[in-house]
Amino acid sequence: MTYAQSVINGDRLALARLLTQVENNAPDGRTALIELFPYTGKAHLIGVTGAPGTGKSSLVNQLALHYRKAEDKRIAIVAVDPSSPFTGGAVLGDRVRMRDLTGDANVFIRSMASRGSLGGLAQSTANMAQVFDAAGFDIIIIETVGAGQSEVDVARLAHTTLVVEAPGLGDDIQAIKAGILEIADILVVNKADRPGVENTEKALKSMLDLAHPTERVFQHHGSTMRVAAPAQPASSAPMWIPPILRTVSTEGKGIVELAEAIARHVVHLRQSGDWAVRERARLEVELDALVRESLMNRFKESVPQEMVEDVLEKVVQRNISPWEAVKILMKEK
Numbered sequence: 588m589t590y591a592q593s594v595i596n597g598d599r600l601a602l603a604r605l606l607t608q609v610e611n612n613a614p615d616g617r618t619a620l621i622e623l624f625p626y627t628g629k630a631h632l633i634g635v636t637g638a639p640g641t642g643k644s645s646l647v648n649q650l651a652l653h654y655r656k657a658e659d660k661r662i663a664i665v666a667v668d669p670s671s672p673f674t675g676g677a678v679l680g681d682r683v684r685m686r687d688l689t690g691d692a693n694v695f696i697r698s699m700a701s702r703g704s705l706g707g708l709a710q711s712t713a714n715m716a717q718v719f720d721a722a723g724f725d726i727i728i729i730e731t732v733g734a735g736q737s738e739v740d741v742a743r744l745a746h747t748t749l750v751v752e753a754p755g756l757g758d759d760i761q762a763i764k765a766g767i768l769e770i771a772d773i774l775v776v777n778k779a780d781r782p783g784v785e786n787t788e789k790a791l792k793s794m795l796d797l798a799h800p801t802e803r804v805f806q807h808h809g810s811t812m813r814v815a816a817p818a819q820p821a822s823s824a825p826m827w828i829p830p831i832l833r834t835v836s837t838e839g840k841g842i843v844e845l846a847e848a849i850a851r852h853v854v855h856l857r858q859s860g861d862w863a864v865r866e867r868a869r870l871e872v873e874l875d876a877l878v879r880e881s882l883m884n885r886f887k888e889s890v891p892q893e894m895v896e897d898v899l900e901k902v903v904q905r906n907i908s909p910w911e912a913v914k915i916l917m918k919e920k
Contacts, residue, residue: 590615591622594722599695602722606697609714620714623721628866630663630720631853634745636731636770641753642777645836647730651688653842654726663719663727664688664696665712695724713744713873742770743872746865747852749845751775752791754783771829773848779833779841791831827855890916 590608593601608616633650635643647664654660688694697715712729719727731741742748750771755778774795776788830848834841856862898912907915 589622590619591721594619594623594718595626597723599692602695602718605718606715609718610699610711612711616714620717623718626721627717628720630716630724630727631747632716632745633726633728633849634731634741634748635728635751636741636748637751637775638753641751642836643730643751646749646751646775646777646834647728648688649834649836649839649842650845651694651728652839653846655688655691655694657843657846659693660725661693661723662688662695663716663722663724664694665715665719665727665729666696666698667700667712667729667731695719713869716744744869746856746862747849748772749775749849751777752787753778754781754787772827772852773845774829774831775834775845776831777834777836780835780838784833788831788833795829795831825855825859827852827859827861886916 588596590601590605594605605616605619609620610616635647637643644666647666651662651664654662688696699712699715716727716729729741729745748770750773752774753776774791776784776791778784832841832845832848834845836842853862856865895916898907898915901907902909902912
């Protein structure tokens, strides 16, 4: 029996082994992905991102517990940890905060290293999500490393993206400056029992009002004037405005409300047609990445390494430009 058949039949050991094959981009893993692809497209992918220290892992833990106890969903969690730039290793410590899920046969937690990928998502994360999807998991939660501005990569993979903030971490609008607020489908202010939660929530709301104004407010001769924003065309679906929710993940507060907001977002995606749009965009990004990888491999096979080194040396010596170098190498190919 192949890896793919065993995974479809619910073999957890085969699933674990296949995930390793996929992460290492082994031939058996690629073969299994081809066999499993027709069984994908059913799971709801939830991305969880945000700055380090906001409590993403604890939030994921509580959210998974809710889905198991209240809705009896099968949950897969992909926790992407940062890799060391020196050793290539990773701490893979997210499981420490997910002990409550240990022993549940309908929960599968997989930690993996980012391996230097921008956006905190390893190249194989999308493939892992496909394996979990084919294995029959209802919800796949992808928690990213929270490394900074390139976290937008998670939005290309997930149907619903949660951006987690927390009070007391410095600049209240760091998320906006980091460029990740724009990808949020739901904003979560975690650790809401800490001082400063009102300021954090207020800053996020101000930024949302700029992005999705319901009315314009300005001063005219000392008087406050309010002008309604232009209405949405009657033929189009209502715009989704990211809600801001407070949670205290260590105590489980606000988790039910968060799950309800996620459910509303799924309904919106289905009714507006955005689910199909996001799925198509996700597969397009994946296809582009595979094409680039395939072309690069073909290039390495057809162009001698000595030729590449010689051309690179000329670039280093400033004898030719990188653009000229590419032309030389592509002609050789």
